[in-house]
Amino acid sequence: MSRKKIVTMLGLMLVSVGLLAQNKVKLSLVDEQTGEPLGFATVSVMKNGQSKPSNYALTDENGKATIESVKKGSYSLRAELMGYVTYTTTVKMESEDLDLGEIKMKLDAEAIDAASVSATGNPVIIKKDTVEYTASAFKTTDNDVLEDLLKKLPGVEVAEDGSITANGQTISKITIDGKTFFLDDPQMASKNIPAKMVDKLKVIQKKSEQAEFTGIDDGQEETVIDLTVQQGMMRGLIGQVSGGAGADIPSQDGVKSDVRYTGNAFIGSFKDDTQISLILNGNNTNNRGGTNRSGNMMMGMMGGGGGMGRGQGGWGGGNGITTSYLAGLNAASTFFDDKMDLGGNYIDNYNRNDVEESSQKTTYLQDMNVITNSDGIGNTISGGHSFGFRLDHDFSKNTSILFQPQINIGTGSYIQSSTDATLNDDLNGNVTKVNDSYTDNTGNNKNLSASGFLLFRQRLGIPGRTLTLAANVSASNNNLNGLNTNGITSYVGGTSSLTEVRQSFENKEDSYSASGTLTYTEPLGN
Known part of the structure; x- marks a missing residue:
């Protein structure tokens, strides 16, 4: 390739990099009179000739904001915050970041309302x-x-x-x-x-x-x-x-x-005062489709007697492949001239996590090397049903009640197996086996929990005089049983000896709680 062609190609590459360059606009907003930083203000840049902002950011509690990924060109910059006059200026982005420093915002005596702010095309509005x-x-x-x-x-x-x-x-x-x-x-x-x-x-x-x-x-x-x-x-x-x-x-040729x-x-369906939604979700890409409702249950399963714990490398923690299926139904509506809000949902979920691990560790000592080969598989299955309900009813303008119960039913199981082999290398080509060990753990779990929240509200004659009664109750039952087996074979002087431990366990746990609060409020002064 000729020198002229190389120079031409390098020139084109540099031009391309320049065209793709995107930089940052930095600034800070303060009150013009007090100098106090203005947090949660919207800062945006709008390219000349456009009707919507192309990039934007919110100021933090210190009044600072950074607008990312701004391409080269001329922009109109706006800083907006409820109660302040909108600040506008023109900025020109070159090949470097732009720091506008401190910008002082003036109070608006008439306090700009939300409608006038949104009319500017602002994608973010702050309202108290x-x-x-x-x-x-x-x-x-x-x-x-x-x-x-x-x-x-x-x-x-x-x-x-x-x-x-x-x-x-x-x-x-x-x-x-x-x-x-x-x-x-x-x-x-x-x-x-x-x-x-x-x-x-x-x-x-x-x-x-x-x-x-x-x-x-x-x-x-x-x-x-x-x-x-x-x-x-x-x-x-x-x-x-x-x-x-x-x-x-x-991962390698020939592997399926x-x-x-x-x-x-x-x-x-979201019509009038009624909402109904159906959700179906299934995958084996580690997306549960909702909150991991079996988390606490599985933690209990991995507890007593060893569970899924693995002495050397550790198990679980979100590793492996998770297969999930979920179905959910949600409904909410308003009745009796908006006096009653009624809602509820049902969720059915199934999760299966499969883990395979393999490792080799070498410890280098002065006169020899110690080699440890480890292999393991783990399988965890959990599933359950969840029922939720919410009732908020106004008996009159002074009396109302809120009731929210929930029931969760869960089951699960796990299987975990691992093997380890330890060898010594004397650095002279002689490798001897020191020991083999294995672990097999299995377990099953059933869990039932229920909770309820009740709030009674009463206004008493004059504004500010109220009586409220709040009550919380909860109960749960958790049953876990399993079998842990551990074995180690030692090789000493040409002979081998096996030591094996089998441990079965059963854990039952019941818990109950209840609390209540009675509150009376009385207005002070006229």
Whole structure:
């Protein structure tokens, strides 16, 4: 290849890199008068000639924000926060990051309302204790689910286990138009609801039911996500079915690859005051389709007498291949002129985890090497049924009751086998076996738990005078039985000896708890 061609190719490569370069815009927002940092403000850049922001970010509690992945070009930058005059400026991105330093925001005497802010095309709006996102401002595909949308929202994070946090606060539940969706399992929504059906998404700091009724903060808050359904999807059934299949890449020639598959179906009706949803999910790609409801049960199974524990390498911990099947039905509706909210759900799930491990460890000593070969397989199966119910009824404008029971039924089993061989290498070509060992553990588990929450609320004549009674009860029964077998064969002086231990165990655990709180509030002063 000629020198001229090489120079030309290098030039083209450098031009391509320059075109693809994406940089950051950094800034911090402060109050013009006090100098205090302004957190949770929306900062966006809009390319000249466009009607929607191309990139955006939220300021943190220190007022700082970084807008990622901004391509070269000229942009209109906006900083917006409720109660402040919108700040706008023109920025030009070159080949380096841009630091705008400290930007001072002026208070708006008339306090900009939410409608005027949203009219600018702002994808994020801050309203006191609520952060509202416009779903259409974040690019998703037709097959994406809510979890894919959440991962694109500034301030929202989805962990590897599927748990969701917003601005550092754990999301405890997801509601649809104010109605609870699968009660206390936000992952049933995040992993199954189609992203395309969401119009608005609100992250809300919600006080406890008792605090909302009495108006007195009891310090018990939760962070919830409320979804608003697209208007065009509220007139009939919403459906989405997706699936795929493929094969693992073989680890070596001649080894047959396993087939991987995934399938998901969502059918929902969101008409008037009634919501009904059906979820079906099946795969062998380590996606449970909802919260791991068998986690605590399986921890109990891996306990007494050794369980799944493996002295050298360790087992479990999410390794291997998990096959999951899940079916869920959720319903919620309003009756008696909005005086009664009634909802419930049922979940049936099955999970199977298969683990294969193989390792070789060499310990180098001064006069010899110690070699340890280990192999093992593990199989864990769990399944169960979950029933949840919620009743919130206003008998009158002064008297209401909230009742929320839940029942969980679970079963499971495990099998774990491992072998280890230890050899000594004297560094002269002589390798001798020191010992062989094996472990075989099996177990079965049954679990039943039930809980209930009751809240009675009564207003007494004058505003602020209230009486509330809250009660919590729970009971659980857990039965575990299994057999652990361990053996070791030692080789000394040309002879071998076997030592074997067999241990059967049975654990039964029952627990009960009950608590109640009676609260009276009286307004002070006139």
